[in-house]
Amino acid sequence: KNEVEQSPQNLTAQEGEFITINCSYSVGISALHWLQQHPGGGIVSLFMLSSGKKKHGRLIATINIQEKHSSLHITASHPRDSAVYICAVRPRGFGNEKLTFGTGTRLTIIP
Amino acid sequence: EAQVTQNPRYLITVTGKKLTVTCSQNMNHEYMSWYRQDPGLGLRQIYYSMNVEVTDKGDVPEGYKVSRKEKRNFPLILESPSPNQTSLYFCASSSRGSWGLNEKLFFGSGTQLSVL
Numbered sequence: 001k002n003e004v005e006q007s008p009q010n011l012t013a014q015e016g017e018f019i020t021i022n023c024s025y026s027v028g029i030s031a032l033h034w035l036q037q038h039p040g041g042g043i044v045s046l047f048m049l050s051s052g053k054k055k056h057g058r059l060i061a062t063i064n065i066q067e068k069h070s071s072l073h074i075t076a077s078h079p080r081d082s083a084v085y086i087c088a089v090r091p092r093g094f095g096n097e098k099l100t101f102g103t104g105t106r107l108t109i110i111p
Numbered sequence: 112e113a114q115v116t117q118n119p120r121y122l123i124t125v126t127g128k129k130l131t132v133t134c135s136q137n138m139n140h141e142y143m144s145w146y147r148q149d150p151g152l153g154l155r156q157i158y159y160s161m162n163v164e165v166t167d168k169g170d171v172p173e174g175y176k177v178s179r180k181e182k183r184n185f186p187l188i189l190e191s192p193s194p195n196q197t198s199l200y201f202c203a204s205s206s207r208g209s210w211g212l213n214e215k216l217f218f219g220s221g222t223q224l225s226v227l
Contacts, residue, residue: 031214033216035216035218041199041220041221041223042218042220042221043201043203043218043221044218045215045216045217045218048214048215048216086153086154088154097159097161097167098156098159098169099144099154099156101146101153101154101155102153103151103152103153104153
């Protein structure tokens with residue numbers, strides 16, 4: 001079983017819809033990252049969370065440390081949000097050394 | 112502009128022919144790392160470096176070497192590539208911060224390697 005599980009694997013939605021992508025992990029962590037990978041491959045860091053909630057524009061990320069779960073929300077989704085969203089965790093006890101990744105959620109927003 | 116520069120973008124080679132993928136960052140970051148990305152498996156860490164002359168194995172180090180002689184550069188070396196090393200490779204860097212707080216990862220644009 002992968003240490004990091006994302007759901008759904010694939011998500012197709014209409015423009016304007018509210019999107020939720022989930023990430024569950026099985027180990028204690030010191031940090032969780034949300035990453036965005038566009039077609040063509042480039043990876044961009046969206047958020048780093050160790051507790052609570054962060055917001056940037058239409059993107060909101062939350063984490064519940066006790067439940068070992070994080071969500072990424074996109075409000076008023078747009079076709080340019082179409083990408084693969086990847087969750088990565090840094091297990092507790094490591095500094096910057098180790099990152100374990102989920103396999104990603106492929107999001108497609110239809111105009 | 113803050114960036115991680117990775118070269119080449121595409122590389123086709125044959126089994127056994129040594130190759131190097133270069134990675135350079137201009138942000139004075141201590142931490143650099145290499146990952147490979149394969150369909151269905153996601154990103155997996157190959158090697159990482161916490162600073163100059165400090166490197167260690169990640170989850171899938173077999174068949175790879177790295178060096179960190181300068182802070183800005185972290186090349187990935189395949190001494191004798193094999194077809195199972197065909198993959199999409201990413202280099203990344205970040206500042207350490209305090210206990211990893213406020214850490215932001217910067218990724219290179221990726222190298223698609225095909226080993227025939």
